[in-house]
Amino acid sequence: MTLSESGFGRTLLVALCAATFALQLGSVCAQQQGGTPQNVNLSPVNSGAHPYKVIRDWAKFDKEARPWGGSNGVAIDRDGKSVWATDRCSPGFIPGCLGHKGNPVHHFDASGKEIVSFGSGMFVWPHGIHVDREGNVWVTDSRTASAADLEKFPDENNKGSVVVKFSPEGKVLMTLGKPGVRGNPPEALTDPTDVVTDASNGDVYVAESHTDVSDANLVARISVFDKNGKFLRVLGKTGTGPGEFRTPHGLEFDSQGRLIVADRHNHRVVILTKEGKFIAEYPEFGRASGLAIDKNDVIYTADSESTAKVHPGWQRGVRIGSLKDGKVTVFIPPHEVAGSADGTMGEGIAIDDAGNVYTAEAQLRRITKYVKELK
Numbered sequence: 001m002t003l004s005e006s007g008f009g010r011t012l013l014v015a016l017c018a019a020t021f022a023l024q025l026g027s028v029c030a031q032q033q034g035g036t037p038q039n040v041n042l043s044p045v046n047s048g049a050h051p052y053k054v055i056r057d058w059a060k061f062d063k064e065a066r067p068w069g070g071s072n073g074v075a076i077d078r079d080g081k082s083v084w085a086t087d088r089c090s091p092g093f094i095p096g097c098l099g100h101k102g103n104p105v106h107h108f109d110a111s112g113k114e115i116v117s118f119g120s121g122m123f124v125w126p127h128g129i130h131v132d133r134e135g136n137v138w139v140t141d142s143r144t145a146s147a148a149d150l151e152k153f154p155d156e157n158n159k160g161s162v163v164v165k166f167s168p169e170g171k172v173l174m175t176l177g178k179p180g181v182r183g184n185p186p187e188a189l190t191d192p193t194d195v196v197t198d199a200s201n202g203d204v205y206v207a208e209s210h211t212d213v214s215d216a217n218l219v220a221r222i223s224v225f226d227k228n229g230k231f232l233r234v235l236g237k238t239g240t241g242p243g244e245f246r247t248p249h250g251l252e253f254d255s256q257g258r259l260i261v262a263d264r265h266n267h268r269v270v271i272l273t274k275e276g277k278f279i280a281e282y283p284e285f286g287r288a289s290g291l292a293i294d295k296n297d298v299i300y301t302a303d304s305e306s307t308a309k310v311h312p313g314w315q316r317g318v319r320i321g322s323l324k325d326g327k328v329t330v331f332i333p334p335h336e337v338a339g340s341a342d343g344t345m346g347e348g349i350a351i352d353d354a355g356n357v358y359t360a361e362a363q364l365r366r367i368t369k370y371v372k373e374l375k
Helices: 007-023 147-152
Strands: 050-056 073-075 083-088 105-108 114-118 128-130 137-146 160-166 172-176 192-197 204-208 221-225 231-235 248-254 259-263 268-272 278-282 290-293 296-305 317-322 328-332 335-336 338-346 348-350 357-361 366-372
Touching: 073 357, 083 128, 083 348, 083 357, 105 137, 128 192, 137 192, 137 204, 137 290, 160 192, 192 348, 204 248, 221 248, 259 290, 290 357, 296 348
Parallel strands: 073 348, 192 248, 290 348
Antiparallel strands: 050 366, 073 083, 083 105, 105 114, 128 137, 137 160, 160 172, 192 204, 204 221, 221 231, 248 259, 259 268, 268 278, 290 296, 296 317, 317 328, 335 338, 348 357, 357 366
């Protein structure tokens, strides 16, 4: 019997994970092998065409003289070519934006020059970002201040675990959840990771949570609100079965209006109806942190976490394929980084109208652009 299989081992692991998550230091928790009974033995998908030129450090901060913080979210503006992104203000895992005066929400033109930035003093850990049909910008804050954080930043207890809707200029138009409180809708949210709106009626879908997966009370769900912020329903629950999640980390709609979910710890992409009915799942896209879908229902996923411990045999990277059959046809391998046998890859991912791909890099702290090269 291994340590993790013993009663003492499980208790110790839970305690270690809780402490580690509180510090956002990644982690005993992150080293738990994920997947489901159905996909844990799937042969790794680490190959495919790679028709892209990689441009690292594509976007530059022109408004603030500071380095990038870890970046989790990237999205394309409704113009189809300019890029929005979030960053966590400070370079390490913690404290994120606590006690920091930087703006964590950024808009870049097609050349990577910053147009505008905003959001200073509003967030703990800015995460997912989404641009709706009217050009408004939605940002999730997937953490609240821990007890240790509040010892250093005693006035920061009223931030985090919310979704904020901004105008393109940075005016706050709506907040979902109660800042600084982790809980259940409609009163609160639990560490929301991503948000997407239904273009047909404006309904808002929020993925929860970024909570430690070893927690017996793990929250894993998608909460739905109408365009005015009225709570409507919850989709899914914690688990490994059809329509269940462990760390739903990315959300998008396809051309048919189906909800596509990056169910990260279960190592799969899940397809649901808007009401939450299970349609299909594709484990071929790895331990997906983020996803994007083009007008032809080609899906682009970013796997930023696969390692020999959490997903044996699988590499980090971008996997691209079809939502029609779940087959991966393109694989972009991770960046080679000194001292990292696994390399690194972005978490958030977006695709512009020209077919260029962008990833938000949590570890390397930047935006990487992938330009499709013509043959």
